[in-house]
Amino acid sequence: MANDRFGVRWGLAGGTMLATVEEAREAARFAEASGFDGLWISHAMAVDPIVALACVGAEAPSLKEFGTSVVPLYGRYPIGLAQLAMTAQTALGGRFTLGIGAASKEQAEDRMGIAWDRPFSFTRDFVDGLQPLLAGQAASVVGDQLTTRTQLDIKAPNTPILLAALGPRMLRFAGERVEGTTLGQCGPRTIANYVLPHLDAGAEAAGRERPRVMALVRICVTEDYSGAFELAKAISARYQAFPSYAKVLAQEGLADPADLHLIGSWQQVLDGLAAYAEAGASDLRIEVSAHTEAAREATRLALADYLSS
Template sequence: MRIGLHIGDQSDLQSQIGQVRAAAEHGLASAFFNQVLASDPLTVAALAGAAVPGIELGTAVVQTYPRHPISLAGQALTVAAATGNRFTLGIGPSHRQLIEGVYGLSYDRPAHHTREYLSALRAELSGTGHVQVPGAQSPQVLLSALGPVMLRIAGELADGTVTVWATPATIADHIRPRIDAVAKDPRVVAAVVLSVTARPDAVRDELAGVVGFASDFASYRAVLDRQGQSNVVETIVAGDEDTVAAAVRAYADAGATDVLVSLVGDDTEKARTLKLAGELARSL
């Protein structure tokens, strides 16, 4: 299993590039950027690729509805060329609350939209469409998927899936069986919030006000119900080194091919967590 860093904060560009550099220095395999209402993740990935050699760069994930597949293909191939083809494109339809409430776009039939979008995107990335970028190879494409329909689409049309808020049991009993049924050797990338800390309850309480709202998004609500949980903060792994290491190993045992570590807590806790992630990256 490969371990990478998931960067979803809204810090300045140099801070985000510094996080990629720190990930590489600790021996992590990758750094993936989330799309929030801040820096553009593809642009940051290209800048990070120029500044930090060797490490895989990716998005986890870019929202599909606001970006035409031809435009996204052009962006992704440009990032691939700029990074020496170290780029992986993670995409997803996002959530009704964001697509309709923020972007003002229709969120009608998201699974149908995703299937059509991926079909068009893969054609453009392959060079058989409109977009041609010299020096670029078609990047791997990952789809954010938690439910059965989206997992089937991920297996049929993408190179794997990106999950969030999913426990090891959900990976083993729900994610892997469904994507494996339609795909050979898919990539299963689990984004996991980790904190090596002496104050696990306090860390979760601090995050509740930041990410707790996501518990009401339909796809996350479904996976939480499956896991017998009421809030996404219950999926945060927080505790001493042994506790966090055991959880990461559980994801490996469950069939995750990659774990993307989201660092939370204060600066000291984040540093301890990153150090542990590097140690695990060398041992798993």
């Protein structure tokens, strides 16, 4: 099979429920050996992704990028997050990218008892305070909800930001201000017809080129379609519980949101991944979403064979 990489970066979604740093190291070793461009670790009720990534750089000296997807902003402040990110940047030698997102109403209110009040304004204030700090500059920002006045004594390369965005205003803001957007549960049609128009409008208003568009794609190489699809339905149901995701998923026009998972032969999966590149995604964040250990290994082997050939 020809190694046509579609002209996009390939990142491994290293997992959402990593219980130990050793599990993060295993993901880094696989990403390195298989020929991925980067490793991404999600924020969940597991190891902190920034700390874990800072610990695993030596396992993958050839990886170009280590990133979070994504660190929730509610419950944090720009100064503390900048300290973490810049410290990780020193450990990773300039290869760290900070993926952030406001969080969700459930996370803010149910888990932390924080009012889900004007998330766009909160995100804007956060980025206003965070960006100068990451660039090694002094921040002096008095926002509607957050104030950031300080400078950090950390020597690190500037850390790029990817912003998780679903609403039009947040997408335009990502186009205007940060290095790109990181997407979950957004298919090719949604990216081409909804995400990019808003992202491009923000970039054009700021006189910038189109920033990065990183799509999360879940895949499974297997002959047992029904078994893999049952897992896909369980994962999709969790996203459907959030109105923002449900609204975006509806734009893809699928019979079932679980159809976003690419299931079947490697060629079928590869054709599905190509559709994301054709839609305008600049980055693929690949998650192996397998219902059995055999399917997991088959998927990992197919990825490694393709990327390293």
